[in-house]
Amino acid sequence: MADxxxxxxxxxxxxxxxxxxxxxxAVTIASLSAGAAVAGTLDDVKARGKLNCGVTTGLVGFAAPxxxxxxxxxxxAVCRAVATAVLGDPTAVEFVPTxxxxxxxxxxxxxxxxxARNTTWTxxxxxxxxxxxxxxxxxxxxxxxxxxxxxxxxxxxLDGATVCIQTGTTTELNLADFFRANNISYEPVPIExxxxxxxxxxxxxxxxxxxxxxxxxxxxxxFENPADxxxxxxxxxxxxxxxxxxxxxxxxxxxxxxxxxxxxxAExxxxxxVNVAELAxxxxxxxxxxxxxxxxxxxEMLGLExxxxxxIIMNIGNYGEVFESNIGEATPIGLxxxxxxxxxxxxxxxxxxxx
Amino acid sequence: MATVTEPPVESFRLSxxxxxxxxxxxxxxxxxxxxxxxxxxxxxxxxIQNLQAxxxxxxxxxxxxxxxxxxxQTLIPxxxxxxxxxxxxxxxxxxxxxxxxxxxxATVIGVIAGVLRLSNNWLIAKLMSAxxxxxxxxxVLIWILIISTIVTLLPAPRAYRGETPDVxxxxxxxxxxxxxxxxxAPVWGPGSSVVVITFLLSxxxxxxxxxxxxTLLYSTGRLLPTFWPSIGIFFLPAIxxxxxxxxxxxLDYPALQGFNFQGGIQxxxxxxxxxxxxxxxxxxxxxxNVRAGIQAVSKGQTEAAGSLGMRPNRxxxxxxxxxxxxxxxxxLISQYxxxxxxxxxxxxxxxxxxxxxxxxxxxxxxxxxIECILLLMLFYLVISLCISAxxxxxxxxxxxxxx
Numbered sequence: 001m002a003d004x005x006x007x008x009x010x011x012x013x014x015x016x017x018x019x020x021x022x023x024x025x026a027v028t029i030a031s032l033s034a035g036a037a038v039a040g041t042l043d044d045v046k047a048r049g050k051l052n053c054g055v056t057t058g059l060v061g062f063a064a065p066x067x068x069x070x071x072x073x074x075x076x077a078v079c080r081a082v083a084t085a086v087l088g089d090p091t092a093v094e095f096v097p098t099x100x101x102x103x104x105x106x107x108x109x110x111x112x113x114x115x116a117r118n119t120t121w122t123x124x125x126x127x128x129x130x131x132x133x134x135x136x137x138x139x140x141x142x143x144x145x146x147x148x149x150x151x152x153x154x155x156x157x158l159d160g161a162t163v164c165i166q167t168g169t170t171t172e173l174n175l176a177d178f179f180r181a182n183n184i185s186y187e188p189v190p191i192e193x194x195x196x197x198x199x200x201x202x203x204x205x206x207x208x209x210x211x212x213x214x215x216x217x218x219x220x221x222x223f224e225n226p227a228d229x230x231x232x233x234x235x236x237x238x239x240x241x242x243x244x245x246x247x248x249x250x251x252x253x254x255x256x257x258x259x260x261x262x263x264x265x266a267e268x269x270x271x272x273x274v275n276v277a278e279l280a281x282x283x284x285x286x287x288x289x290x291x292x293x294x295x296x297x298x299x300e301m302l303g304l305e306x307x308x309x310x311x312i313i314m315n316i317g318n319y320g321e322v323f324e325s326n327i328g329e330a331t332p333i334g335l336x337x338x339x340x341x342x343x344x345x346x347x348x349x350x351x352x353x354x355x
Numbered sequence: 356m357a358t359v360t361e362p363p364v365e366s367f368r369l370s371x372x373x374x375x376x377x378x379x380x381x382x383x384x385x386x387x388x389x390x391x392x393x394x395x396x397x398x399x400x401x402x403i404q405n406l407q408a409x410x411x412x413x414x415x416x417x418x419x420x421x422x423x424x425x426x427x428q429t430l431i432p433x434x435x436x437x438x439x440x441x442x443x444x445x446x447x448x449x450x451x452x453x454x455x456x457x458x459x460x461a462t463v464i465g466v467i468a469g470v471l472r473l474s475n476n477w478l479i480a481k482l483m484s485a486x487x488x489x490x491x492x493x494x495v496l497i498w499i500l501i502i503s504t505i506v507t508l509l510p511a512p513r514a515y516r517g518e519t520p521d522v523x524x525x526x527x528x529x530x531x532x533x534x535x536x537x538x539x540a541p542v543w544g545p546g547s548s549v550v551v552i553t554f555l556l557s558x559x560x561x562x563x564x565x566x567x568x569x570t571l572l573y574s575t576g577r578l579l580p581t582f583w584p585s586i587g588i589f590f591l592p593a594i595x596x597x598x599x600x601x602x603x604x605x606l607d608y609p610a611l612q613g614f615n616f617q618g619g620i621q622x623x624x625x626x627x628x629x630x631x632x633x634x635x636x637x638x639x640x641x642x643x644n645v646r647a648g649i650q651a652v653s654k655g656q657t658e659a660a661g662s663l664g665m666r667p668n669r670x671x672x673x674x675x676x677x678x679x680x681x682x683x684x685x686x687l688i689s690q691y692x693x694x695x696x697x698x699x700x701x702x703x704x705x706x707x708x709x710x711x712x713x714x715x716x717x718x719x720x721x722x723x724x725i726e727c728i729l730l731l732m733l734f735y736l737v738i739s740l741c742i743s744a745x746x747x748x749x750x751x752x753x754x755x756x757x758x
Contacts, residue, residue: 101719108722129722130411150513150614160613162534167702167711168719173423176435187534187615188425190705190716204511205533205624207614 041113041245041252042303045086050094053079054112057097057193061218061326061333062118071095074326075116078137078243078260081316082114085259085308090315099193100168104129107246114256116243118212120170130247134257137242137319139339139348141235142174143213145220148228150207155234159184164197164206166190171211174237194219212239214327214335221332255302262309264351265291266318268342273317280310291354298354309354319349402725417721418443424716426707428623439717446712447734453629453708454695454738460634461694462687465641470671472646483642490639496700498636503628503704509533515611530609530616535623537609537616544603554593561588625706629698637694644686648679680753688746692739699735709734 045051055063055075063073071079071093080090096112107115108130118140119125121133144163146152155178165172167190179186189206191197198219201209209216213235220226243260245253266272269288271279280292289295292313293306300306316322323340327333341347372382406412418440425435430448433441472483490498512532514521524530530537568579597604609619652675660670701708702715709731718727 101715104719104722105724125722158614160615160617162615167705167716172716173435173720176423176425179425180435186425188427190427190702190707190711192702200507203507203533204513205507 041249042086042255045113045252049087050092051079051083051086051114052094052096052112053082054096054098054103054106054115054117055079056117057099057195059118059194059215059218060222061331061335062214063095063116072326074138074322075118075243077263077316077322077326078116079114081263081312082256082259084311084315085262085302085304086255088305088311100166101192104131107131107244110246113252114243114245118215118241119244120212121240121242121244122170125244131244132247132253133242133244134253135242135260136240136348137260138214138240140212140214140239140241142171142210142237142239143216143235144232145201145209145216145229146207146232147204148230152232155232155236156182156184158186158208160186161207162187162189162205163208163210164189164191164201165210166194166197167192169211170237170239175210178236198222212241214241214333217335218327218333221334251303255304258302259308259312261351262291262312262354263316263319263322264342264349265354266309266313267320267349268344268351271313271318273314273321276310276313280307287354406725413726414723415726417717417723417726420721422717423720426712427705428626428707439713439721442717443709443713443730446707446709449706449712450695450698450701450708450710451738453626453633453698453701453706454691456630457633457637457694457698458691460630461637461641461690464634464638465690466645468638468642469645470649472642473649487639487642490635491643493636495632495636495697496703498632499628499700499703502632503624506535506624506627507533512611512615515616524609528606528608530611530619532616533624534615535621535627537619537621539606539608540618540620542605542607544605546600546603549600550593550596550604553596557588557590557592560592561585564588623706625701625704628704629701629706633694633697637690637697640690640693641687644683644690645679647686648681648683649675651682652678677753681755684746684750684753688743688750691742691746695738695742696735 053076055071055073058064059073061073063071063075066072076095079093079095083093084090096106098106098112098115098117103115103117103119104125106112116137118138120140121136125131126133144155144158146158152158158179163175163186165175165188172188172190175186175188186208189200191200194211194215197209197211200206202223209219211219213231216231220229220231223229243256245256265287266276269285269291271288271291276292279288280294282294283289286295290298292310293299293308297306299308302308305311317325320342323337324330327335329336337345337347339348341349343350372378419438421436422439422442423435424442426433426442426445428449429445430452431441431445433445468483468486471479472487474480474483509531510522510533512530512534515524515530515532528539564584565581568581571577571579607618609616609621611617656674656678657670660674665673698708699710699714702711705711713727713734714731718724721727
């Protein structure tokens with residue numbers, strides 16, 4: 001009985017503390033909105049026990065909740081990889097859906113620790129907006145999708161077309177440049193999210209839908225009759241998509257960068273979620289040993305456990321596994337590796353060495 | 356007591372700031388003012404500090420740089436190479452356009468619905484009650500989305516294509532599609548200015564005639580007909596001049612070319628959705644204002660006018676409405692302000708208002724959130740104060756003259 005009372009009072013005390021911290025937290029957020037969390041994100045995440053990761057509001061294959069409300073997808077895997085590296089738990093992620101417009105504010109204000117939302121690495125975002133792109137997890141380019149019945153075979157035939165476009169993205173600027181360079185006209189229909197674009201496009205309120213080619217494939221896969229729509233051959237821009245963090249917190253940037261690199265390197269080295277446990281016992285390849293933490297002190301240098309990368313590969317898989325299970329040719333989205341193959345296979349993926 | 360008739364001449368002491376009711380109010384107001392100034396200074400300081408910590412600064416140079424994006428509805432020349440400032444102006448004009456159209460339509464709808472809600476006809480009165488209650492109590496964003504969806508259900512332009520199209524243009528001149536409504540545009544040929552000037556003169560003449568009829572009524576009691584002569588003066592001279600000048604004004608009909616209709620004037624889907632939604636939503640509020648204004652006029656006024664032999668229409672327009680305006684105008688101002696501010700919901704349907712250009716795309720592409728939001732706040736503040744000022748002038752003109 002006495003124990004129960006003591007417990008109760010402890011609980012009460014905790015509740016009071018919690019209330020206090022909630023109030024304090026609210027005050028802090030209200031007052032220190034911009035740039036409060038410049039340094040020490042790694043410690044913040046460890047203390048919080050949860051990673052706040054910004055993703056899209058829903059793009060099948062890249063980041064979307066499944067039937068059980070669990071987020072899954074290619075970008076989601078990056079979030080989970082970082083959570084695994086830092087906290088050892090791939091589910092310790094709070095997914096924050098962001099639109100093209102809200103994503104940068106969310107990151108700059110500290111609402112999210114990192115952004116993995118098929119965001120194009122551009123000069124001005126890197127330099128002027130004070131963000132740090134830690135790598136590229138998908139090499140993309142902007143394309144056009146049109147209904148087959150229009151009989152359009154090239155983007156240059158689109159003179160006078162009405163184009164649905166997600167506002168607040170690089171695609172908006174590429175589109176203006178492309179049509180101006182080819183001296184043809186168009187009428188933009190700005191929309192906020194991919195989900196809003198679909199009904200407008202399907203009802204014929206716009207002739208063309210343009211976004212990154214991977215996004216077009218993902219969107220088309222969700223249509224009732226994907227075969228009625230074609231993605232035009234022109235790719236009008238380079239869209240290197242990658243995760244990003246706030247400028248100035250280099251320790252945290254390193255953690256996210258090398259979490260991504262570990263997945264890419266693992267594929268190159270032939271480490272998969274299946275054989276990682278076996279390889280962690282020790283191999284003849286010193287790079288695999290360093291990656292999996294059986295040799296050297298790479299984990300310690302990052303401020304993480306020695307088996308951080310092993311955990312990532314065991315729980316999430318290497319880059320190739322993540323690609324195939326979320327957006328690869330066996331999935332409804334059906335993207336080929338193309339540019340996103342390893343450099344050894346003629347692609348652009350190239351992780352700096354783990355040394 | 357003696358002190359009542361002979362108040363003591365007390366010198367001011369510091370403690371009176373708290374103890375004396377005459378000064379206590381000032382003390383607290385002063386403290387409140389200090390706190391307010393302190394709070395603002397603290398917030399400003401905080402902003403500057405955090406901006407510095409994040410390595411950001413406040414700069415307005417981005418306004419002079421090329422915007423790089425296209426806008427679907429531009430009232431002034433604009434290309435993707437124009438500056439962010441020009442894009443902001445495009446947005447300002449689009450906001451003003453939809454706000455103006457919304458105010459006019461909402462007033463017309465509101466006055467009609469408000470008057471009809473007091474009708475003796477049971478069916479009409481109930482229909483108007485249903486309108487007011489249904490539209491007033493559903494958020495305007497929902498109405499914008501509903502109307503936008505309804506417009507999206509109209510036929511696509513490609514339904515007009517082919518030898519036997521699925522859909523015919525209305526009167527062969529108006530095309531209604533899920534991208535908007537296309538109406539013929541006037542083409543001003545040589546000599547058309549004469550017709551326009553004649554038309555403007557006939558408007559002046561119409562008002563002159565009505566004023567003459569009014570003075571005649573007040574001085575002699577003779578009642579001239581005004582409705583049909585007004586219509587005649589309004590239309591006839593311009594039509595006659597149109598044929599005298601050899602029909603200089605022709606119409607440019609919209610025609611299907613390529614993907615879209617070309618030519619004519621296009622009312623785009625976003626504009627239609629936003630305009631109609633704002634009009635019917637705010638119209639419901641204005642209807643209630645009008646009803647309140649009319650009911651505020653004493654019934655005796657109506658009965659007195661009736662006993663003088665006036666007909667119901669004249670009682671309404673000559674006796675009741677002029678007095679009701681006093682009650683109607685002040686809340687009407689706030690409804691106009693509401694329309695202007697609610698027009699910022701435009702982004703929901705992709706209408707390129709100031710919130711969508713400056714506060715949306717420009718903000719996003721340049722990352723200058725604080726600057727853009729400050730400009731945006733400034734714009735809405737200025738425009739709201741202007742509307743307020745204009746409506747206050749009008750209110751002073753119609754309010755009860757106290758002498």
